[in-house]
Amino acid sequence: MVEQLSQREGDCFLLTPNRSMSWRGNIRIWLAAVFLSLIIATGMLLAGAWPVLPFAGLELTALAAAFYYTSRRCQRREVLTFAPELIRLEKGLTRKEQEWELPRRHTRVWQDMPRHPWTPPKLHLQFRGEEISLAPFLNIDDTEELVAILERHGLRVEKRRRPEKLLF
The missing domain is CATH 1.10.287 (Helix Hairpins)
Structure with missing residues (x-):
């Protein structure tokens, strides 16, 4: 689920898995x-x-x-904040456990295209060789919404296909 939060620093989005039941x-x-x-x-x-x-x-x-x-x-959550010069990503369960601040200008966004049409694509933020997964728990519709948000904030989402993994 993608939910917009109001924050003074910039646009802020809460990313959570869909929960069918409390x-x-x-x-x-x-x-x-x-x-x-x-x-x-x-x-x-x-x-x-x-x-x-x-x-x-x-x-x-x-x-x-x-x-x-x-x-x-299903209690996992990620907070994605767009400041004028930075992108901040915070991850955690009940509290913030990890945090990244990436310069907006030098951050790349990769979208790994799935092999099957029912599988949602996976998003990654990349800066200086470090690749950070972005909301891997989102479904297809929510991933498309997040891609639109990223593009609206000036980030170009590059699509790629990962090579097939051999099982033996």
Whole structure:
């Protein structure tokens, strides 16, 4: 998701992954799975298949871990600020963990074109040999919106195709 923020220093944009459900929504889905699993496990227990209970517990634990991991990864955010002479990129989960200040005039923007039409292109900022990925979690529409924003702020987005990686 691309959201414009107001800031005195220049245009500022918040880049976040799309989140289809809140943390409370995830908990409700998990509790529904617990309830359904308990009903099934109780029926199996009454039928004499008691070994089903530990596996039901393992299954629910794995589901809870998957919900937590996915929800945590969806909390990533990047803040992209365009000042008159600089581009500032800040990345982090709950707080700023990394920050780059790049001179606007000497920064290049690369767009790695995907091999499949359903895959979103990946954006990179490059300055002095250092290549910084820019919002790799965005979907196709949001990536196109970000490319338009970059071009509107005077940056030329150069398209490239990465060479195929060999699997052996």
